[in-house]
Amino acid sequence: QILSKGELQVSDKERHTQLEQMFRDIATIVADKCVNPETKRPYTVILIERAMKDIHYSVKPNKSTKQQALEVIRQLKETMQIERAHMRLRFILPQKEGKKLKEKLKPLIKVIENEDFHEQLEIVCLIDPGCFREIDELIRCETKGKGTLEVLSLKDVEEGDEKLE
Secondary structure: OHHHHOOOOOOHHHHHHHHHHHHHHHHHHHHHHEEOOOOOOEOOHHHHHHHHHHOOOOOOOOOOHHHHHHHHHHHHHHHOOOEEOOEEEEEEEEHHHHHHHHHHHHHHEEEEEEEEEOOEEEEEEEEOHHHHHHHHHHHHHHHOOOOEEEEEEOOOOOOOOOOOO
16 A cells, blocks of 8 residues: 555655756756857856846746746846857748748748858748747748758857957
């Protein structure tokens, strides 16, 4: 009876360690997905942890760390300059649907880096990661599988040292 229906007792220290680990995981996910919008450079995990403590974020043990990380990003936007790092994509669209589809995609695209229109329309652009699924479905449905969508990079960040003058 106890083995099949009983609950495992978790000590205070174990629970505290588990919550601390989740807190660290959430901060790591946020640091991995976000950048400073002015410099396009990633934030450090320690800085994100400190910001989470400043907004008094409490970990919910029954929710996934990824869900909580997205929630933390929304809350941090109110207190600091932070935004999700953009994804770099390349679409190759057939000539017939190209112009029509481009108009539908425009509101979802942040920056068009390169556009080439010969036999087919090829666009290299930056998007908000939240729009990816919508863009993918739009291209798949409108071109009936003829258009392609390629992820060039999951996050567009500046790497290397900044030169101070």
